[in-house]
Amino acid sequence: MPFGYTGKILHVDLTNQVLTIENPPEAFYRTYLGGGAMGLYYILKGMKPGTDALSPDNILTFMCSVVTGVPVSGQSRICVNAKSPTSGAIGDSQAGGFFPAEVKFAGFDGIVITGKAEKPVYLWLHNGEAELRDATYLWGKSTRTVDAMLKEELGDPKVQIAQVGPAAEKGVLFSSIVNMVNRNNGRTGMGTVMASKNLKAVAVRGTAKVITADPKKITELARQGAKDVKNNPDVDGLANHGTASVVGYQNDMGTFPTRNYTEGQFEGAEMLKGETMTATILKRDDTCFSCAVRCKRVVEAEKDGYKVEPIFGGPEYETLGTFGSYCGIDDMVAVSYANQICNDYGVDTISCGATIAFAMECYEKGIISQKETGGIDLKFGNTKAMLEVLDQIVNRSTPFGMLLSLGSARVAAQWGPEAEKCLITVKNQEAPAHMPQVKKSLALVYAVNAFGADHQSSEHDWMYEEGAAELYLERLALMGLTNPPPAGDFGAEKVRFSTLSHIFYSLLDTLTVCQFVWGPAWTLFGPVETVDLVKASTGWDVTLDELLQAGERRLNMMRVFNNREGFSRKDDKLPAKFFEPLKGVGPSEGVAVDKELLEKAIDQHYASMKWSNEGIPSREKLEELQLGWLA
Numbered sequence: 217m218p219f220g221y222t223g224k225i226l227h228v229d230l231t232n233q234v235l236t237i238e239n240p241p242e243a244f245y246r247t248y249l250g251g252g253a254m255g256l257y258y259i260l261k262g263m264k265p266g267t268d269a270l271s272p273d274n275i276l277t278f279m280c281s282v283v284t285g286v287p288v289s290g291q292s293r294i295c296v297n298a299k300s301p302t303s304g305a306i307g308d309s310q311a312g313g314f315f316p317a318e319v320k321f322a323g324f325d326g327i328v329i330t331g332k333a334e335k336p337v338y339l340w341l342h343n344g345e346a347e348l349r350d351a352t353y354l355w356g357k358s359t360r361t362v363d364a365m366l367k368e369e370l371g372d373p374k375v376q377i378a379q380v381g382p383a384a385e386k387g388v389l390f391s392s393i394v395n396m397v398n399r400n401n402g403r404t405g406m407g408t409v410m411a412s413k414n415l416k417a418v419a420v421r422g423t424a425k426v427i428t429a430d431p432k433k434i435t436e437l438a439r440q441g442a443k444d445v446k447n448n449p450d451v452d453g454l455a456n457h458g459t460a461s462v463v464g465y466q467n468d469m470g471t472f473p474t475r476n477y478t479e480g481q482f483e484g485a486e487m488l489k490g491e492t493m494t495a496t497i498l499k500r501d502d503t504c505f506s507c508a509v510r511c512k513r514v515v516e517a518e519k520d521g522y523k524v525e526p527i528f529g530g531p532e533y534e535t536l537g538t539f540g541s542y543c544g545i546d547d548m549v550a551v552s553y554a555n556q557i558c559n560d561y562g563v564d565t566i567s568c569g570a571t572i573a574f575a576m577e578c579y580e581k582g583i584i585s586q587k588e589t590g591g592i593d594l595k596f597g598n599t600k601a602m603l604e605v606l607d608q609i610v611n612r613s614t615p616f617g618m619l620l621s622l623g624s625a626r627v628a629a630q631w632g633p634e635a636e637k638c639l640i641t642v643k644n645q646e647a648p649a650h651m652p653q654v655k656k657s658l659a660l661v662y663a664v665n666a667f668g669a670d671h672q673s674s675e676h677d678w679m680y681e682e683g684a685a686e687l688y689l690e691r692l693a694l695m696g697l698t699n700p701p702p703a704g705d706f707g708a709e710k711v712r713f714s715t716l717s718h719i720f721y722s723l724l725d726t727l728t729v730c731q732f733v734w735g736p737a738w739t740l741f742g743p744v745e746t747v748d749l750v751k752a753s754t755g756w757d758v759t760l761d762e763l764l765q766a767g768e769r770r771l772n773m774m775r776v777f778n779n780r781e782g783f784s785r786k787d788d789k790l791p792a793k794f795f796e797p798l799k800g801v802g803p804s805e806g807v808a809v810d811k812e813l814l815e816k817a818i819d820q821h822y823a824s825m826k827w828s829n830e831g832i833p834s835r836e837k838l839e840e841l842q843l844g845w846l847a
């Protein structure tokens with residue numbers, strides 16, 4: 217038995233209903249570690265370029281890593297990859313909860329899914345066994361209902377279930393894969409791909425433990441982490457008020473996207489703060505397997521005829537942004553209800569809320585009228601309208617809802633050039649609630665990231681600026697970042713930070729660890745402990761350099777996938793809106809991304825990555841990363 221991993225990858229051929237177990241050698245695990253790198257390995261080997269994302273030939277991978285299931289904070293996450301139906305580029309999405317660790321306890325490190333079942337099925341993994349079962353009776357049912365029905369059928373309330381909801385079945389392009397009814401592989405439409413394969417759910421249960429090389433060290437890390445939650449103000453904020461704890465600060469700094477990213481400060485932010493949630497509708501906190509931070513929120517409320525139920529958890533910061541400030545809505549209960557609908561139907565709250573905000577701006581500007589909205593007065597701040605449109609999207613019940621369910625970029629292509637000016641998408645993915653106009657390094661990462669605008673693919677500017685906290689700078693120095701630039705700078709040193717932290721975050725998504733617990737700067741654990749974790753779990757004598765190389769490997773594999781699909785520098789671009797000065801009030805009024813500086817940053821990033829000026833990895837770089845087979 218290897219340390220840290222089970223040594224088993226399950227291959228599921230849905231077309232022929234054949235399941236096989238592969239036992240890759242140790243060298244495979246040490247090279248790819250897990251997550252996106254492992255998923256991309258199978259996708260690049262098995263999928264032809266130009267494959268339709270919703271055809272049976274798309275390959276869908278669920279990957280844990282060599283540290284998933286180890287009893288320490290922030291390791292229970294799973295990465296899902298496939299070609300994305302929203303962008304046509306690689307899709308990539310992470311989720312936490314108890315499902316990821318349970319996959320390991322059930323005896324598997326990952327699952328590679330190909331083909332399409334003739335009728336709906338679910339996959340049942342239990343103690344090293346795997347089988348496909350009929351799911352016809354579950355098709356069309358909400359995530360809450362399916363979670364309860366499957367637990368009853370399998371006779372065990374501890375079964376963990378990752379599933380698609382009715383939205384994915386109906387073809388909402390930004391559908392998610394939901395586990396625990398409230399954790400999502402939300403981004404890039406991975407739920408839509410899963411539903412296109414007639415795979416309703418993956419249910420897992422196992423009683424095995426992950427065997428580690430140095431259990432004493434793991435216990436030490438776990439104890440240190442539990443103790444340090446209170447000593448780290450950023451992490452303590454998450455523990456006390458969840459990710460919503462940053463609403464106030466983001467708003468004060470002018471980076472709380474308001475009215476579809478037109479302004480950076482929202483007059484109704486007070487009502488969306490984590491502190492407000494705690495004081496009004498919070499029922500309790502929640503966690504992922506073995507995590508001492510407990511950042512998840514569970515809320516309960518009733519208002520205006522709708523009921524917010526605890527089973528759906530509570531809104532994250534991003535959701536409070538997209539359904540709140542993006543839409544000009546300051547109603548915490550309404551946003552929580554929108555979050556509940558997204559979880560019950562299975563859609564990404566970021567793309568969904570942002571698409572509604574985009575439509576609101578088009579309506580306010582007269583680009584569309586009540587003729588298109590079907591009589592809805594879709595003004596910013598109209599809570600009832602937001603919830604009505606959300607219902608139409610997840611059910612695809614009206615022409616307007618059907619159109620919006622394709623995401624804002626496809627909608628804009630129909631509504632014309634004026635609508636395109638309202639877009640906040642990169643590679644068709646709606647931007648999250650961290651503004652690249654203010655956090656300059658995000659301008660680069662949003663542009664070059666393989667799967668579009670993403671806030672969890674690099675460290676944010678405030679960690680590496682003059683006057684930043686000692687802890688951040690001490691940790692970043694381990695990667696050679698010792699010369700923090702002034703606040704707001706977007707010069708060469710900021711770009712270096714952006715590239716290096718992009719690589720570090722790619723490592724985190726390769727190890728499938730939580731980026732609130734593990735990271736290069738502000739988190740509970742830093743780079744030193746990240747190395748310790750991999751060593752203690754696997755027994756390998758790894759160094760930080762070796763691990764960073766694994767992060768770089770994942771970035772290059774995603775880049776090669778995109779190149780094969782025709783993506784290059786021309787696609788590493790930001791929407792026109794980000795170059796327009798921000799309106800409204802606050803410190804970000806008049807601030808914009810500088811186009812010339814962004815192009816320079818892209819040049820520098822490509823050069824550091826050893827990619828061509830067109831963004832194509834060089835043979836030399838691929839060979840250096842043991843990816844010669846892709847050159």
Ligand code: SF4
Pocket residue numbers: 289290291292312313502503504507508509510511512730731732733
């Ligand atoms: S910090 Fe929050 S999201 Fe991350 S593992 Fe812990 S409970 Fe889960």
